[in-house]
Amino acid sequence: MMATVIIVLAAVFAPWLAPHTPFDADSVNLGDAFTPPVWAAEGMRTYILGTDGQGRDMLSALMFGSRTSLLVGLAVVLISATTGVALGLSCAYFGGLLDSFIMRAADVQLTFPSILIALLVDGLTRAALPREMHDAMALYVVIASLSLANWVQYARIVRGAAMVELRKDYVEAAHVTGASARAIMFGHVLPNVVSPVLVIGTLGLALAMINEATLSYLGVGMPITQPSLGTLIRNGNDFLFSGEWWIAIFPGALLVVMVLAINLLGDWARRVLNPRLR
């Protein structure tokens, strides 16, 4: 399973190795459209996994697509984790009204499925932006909406763990010494609460990728000019039952494999980090 993880991630990091540039309009040959994979009857060597309806090479499309999916996933995790951790630490340290306010906001947000929130944010921004900018800004909009939908779990975990650590003697010792609040939160408490965040983060990556794929599949995510795996699936959906199965199946399979690999990575991370936690 480690091998799967490595292979998949490595493959994604080298999209520069892609044999074609399917999203550069000049290099796409419409005449090559609907070519099946190389092992099928009419397959061509140049297009190992076939082409889609516009003549774009599937293999290259998969590489670029997975890169985009991963990029979105990582960005979402980074932003939501940072926000969540910062809010969680503040709640634990300051307590009182700040704590109540943020936690109630978190509670309210949790009553909505994250997809719904992402759709809401996405829809609002599209309404606000002029049409030409939709495609160009899509990446940022998607990242922003998913991040907003996912900070809560980090905040709660960190708040709980931080509250436990704040009661411990070494924090009190730092107070007695005269360390500042910032030094205590970031120097003392943060290193001790960060392990569960890493575990949630890896799983959150998988979740973010699926969420993004959902958004793209629904048509409100990444456009075809800068597609993610979800967009590719959407693209291939129309042809699924008319014989050109490879256009939808390959991106779908790859998404499944990547998510599975990341889940396994998260499991492994949890196992590795836990025994060290005292």
Added chain:
Amino acid sequence: MGAPHPLLEVRGLARHFDVSERSLRGLFGGQRKFLRAVDGVDFAIGRGTTFGLVGESGCGKSTIAKCVVGLYAPAPRSIRFDGLDVAEQVGPAAKRLKRRIQMVYQDPYSSLNPRWRVRDIIAEPIRVHRLLPEGAPLRQRVADLLHCVGLGEGDGAKFPHEFSGGQRQRIAIARALSSDPEFIVCDEPTSALDVSVQAQILNLMIDLQRQFGLTYLFISHNLAAVAAVSDAVGVMYLGRLVERGPARAVLGQPGHPYTSMLLEAVPDVDGGSRERRAIDGELPNPISPPSGCAFHPRCPHANERCRREQPELLTSAGGTDVACHAIAEGRLSADMLTASRSAATTGTERGWERS
């Protein structure tokens, strides 16, 4: 305790916690309840001496420790350190004060940050107060401190979990020494350690006191450990001092019934199999303490006045300061207390007869 002015002076120190019910009922005139953890305590500690504070759980000694190191804001004029009113020190002055007072904790497992290396743990006070620049001077100081407490220079690179309980406590002591303090509060520093390790740590603390002229507030429920290190002792019961005086006097010839009974109750290795008399009753709930003298429900010498009026700490004929009506009125004397204690022991001292 005959220095020009004592290093630490505590007068009428009190700390109450609001433990009223937090509910809607509480909002509309429910009963307000206060936990009087510390209810008016006076003592002074001379420079270079050790003051032992003993008592059982709930007596308030840990709360006093937190007040003295500044974790709770003190009321004006209740704590004076080196002549300065602690409550008046704010901002940079308060920080300067923190450099001079440090604390060693009971649990060596939770008092050191498990993710920090030992050298950073020890260096923290130095860095917080910017006493030394980074680099060679700081490294040298950390190495010196490690040597002081009996550890090696190489131990600085390790993590706390690589050390035993006694060694961790040494690291905690090194940290307490690093800002070159004058006053160290020790909150049950040896209670979590084995007997042989306890002896090492107590000896270390005595040596360091001589070497650096330190002043200690030594808090413990272990009367024998307190006897080993203290010059003066205060005995606490439910937030108040019931007896105070030189260690030898308080622990050798106690003047207060509670002190006497506490000493009687301590299992003594030299005591043999005596028919000891245990103190009756339970420790009262600090939220609703008994009226008058808090000890009266358990005291065989209590009278009506004891039930009504809280006794003041007064100098007794025995040489220590005692808060007891019976002693003040002459109904009871230190000799009587000693006599009743030895009556329980003499019967079995010869020949180790079994009860």
Added chain:
Amino acid sequence: MALLELRRVRVEFPNRWGTLVALDDVSLELAPGEILGVVGESGAGKSMTGAAVMQLLPPPARIAAGEILLEGRRIDDLPAAAMDKIRGRKIGAIFQDPLTSLNPLFTIGDQIEETIRTHLPVGAAEARERALNLLREVGIPAPAQRLSAYPHELSGGMRQRVVIALALCAEPSVIIADEPTTALDVSIQAQVIVLLKRLCRQHGTAVLLITHDMGIIAETADRVAVMYAGRVIEIGPVDGVVRRPCHPYTKGLMAAIPRLHRSEQRLEQIPGAMPSLADIPPGCAFHPRCGIAVENCSRKVPSLHGRGLHRHACALTAEAT
């Protein structure tokens, strides 16, 4: 005949890197009605001894060698069901923390009555009567009301008294008390110790008193066994061991205990610390810290010898006595 006997018991823990020996060649005897103290610092193996007797060793620890006999019959190889019958009925237990020894969801009365009825063939009414008597015996005021109280409604000292009552309710012949007073305040400790001693004398129950507190042993036990790194290094009548210790470790330990009425300032200390299970030195486990150790001490594990009842395991001082 000894009521409880451990013969050369060895307890091992297999782990990733090999096998750790928690108890090594431990032999103890407990006569009926006697209080035997087992004293030692943390890691010495005293709690492990109590756990081995009750077959409550934390897995993967197991008894690798030796025998444990109760009333002449082996109990270390009994199947779990048979051991359950013995636990409680023949051997009672008192553990350190009264808060976790009692089930917080059941009333005191329920717990005592259930234990009585598990081990003794009595009906509900008689069980209740016995429970009331027990609570009275352990000195709990207003026992009838307390029967319907929950553990958290009682103070620490009261809870420990209830635990003692629970240990005694099925009328066992042996009680294993593992640090029964460590979690209690000094004045309550005294009460509990006095109670334990009185009850055991009255009922003729033998006690295996496990503690790190030499003071409690000195006042309560008839005989004491001193443990170090999983071995018994000194055993004998309590005043002999406490007043005239023979083994260098026991001597060091007694000198290190702070006394209330001592004149010198500094305490005597033993250098170093008890070795962890993974690092037990060869030969005599104490030799690295011992002031009189010689070359031979690191080669041969000394066995217990001495005249009469007071024996200790030191090759050097054995000849001197």
